[in-house]
Amino acid sequence: xxxxxxxxxxxxxxxxxxxxxxxxxxxxxxxxxxxxxxxxxxxxxxxxxxxxxxxxxxxxxxxxxxxxxxxxxxxxxxxxxxxxxxxxxxxxxxxxxxxxxxxxxxxxxxxxxxxxxxxxxxxxxxxxxxxxxxxxxxxxxxxxxxxxxxxxx
Numbered sequence: 001x002x003x004x005x006x007x008x009x010x011x012x013x014x015x016x017x018x019x020x021x022x023x024x025x026x027x028x029x030x031x032x033x034x035x036x037x038x039x040x041x042x043x044x045x046x047x048x049x050x051x052x053x054x055x056x057x058x059x060x061x062x063x064x065x066x067x068x069x070x071x072x073x074x075x076x077x078x079x080x081x082x083x084x085x086x087x088x089x090x091x092x093x094x095x096x097x098x099x100x101x102x103x104x105x106x107x108x109x110x111x112x113x114x115x116x117x118x119x120x121x122x123x124x125x126x127x128x129x130x131x132x133x134x135x136x137x138x139x140x141x142x143x144x145x146x147x148x149x150x151x152x153x
Contacts, residue, residue, distance in 0.1 A: 005144055010140050010143075021136070031125070039061055039091070040094045040127075041060075043075070044095075048138035049142060050137070070082045089119075
C-alpha cells in the first residue's frame, strides 16, 4: 500500500518550528557523542514504526561507514556481538525513553547508571535530548503519515 501524507510535516507547517528543531540538533551535535547517533535514531524509529526515519537513518548510518551487519543487528542489538558497551548503554536508554509506558519504573536506575558510566554529564544530557528529538520526529511523521521519499529536508 502506498501511503500519502495527511498534511505537510508540522515542522514545516508551523513557522519557526523547523528552525527550533534544527537548533536543538546542532546543540546535540556540539556535545560530540562518542557513538554513531544514527544507530540510536534507527532503533527508536524501528520501535515507533516511522518508515521515513528508518529509511533516512539506515542510509545515514551506512553513509557514515556502518556495516550491513551492524545495521541489520540494531533491532536485535542485545543478542549480537557487534556493539560496544557504550553503544549498548545508549541503545538501552533509547529503547527505555522510547517506551516510557512499558514499565512501572519508566527509566530504571540500572539503565541510567549504565549510560552514566560511558558518557559524561554533557554527553548524557545530549543523549537524552537526542532520544527525545528522534521521538518527536517519529511522532510528527507517523501522525501525518509522511511517506518515504517525499520529504524535502
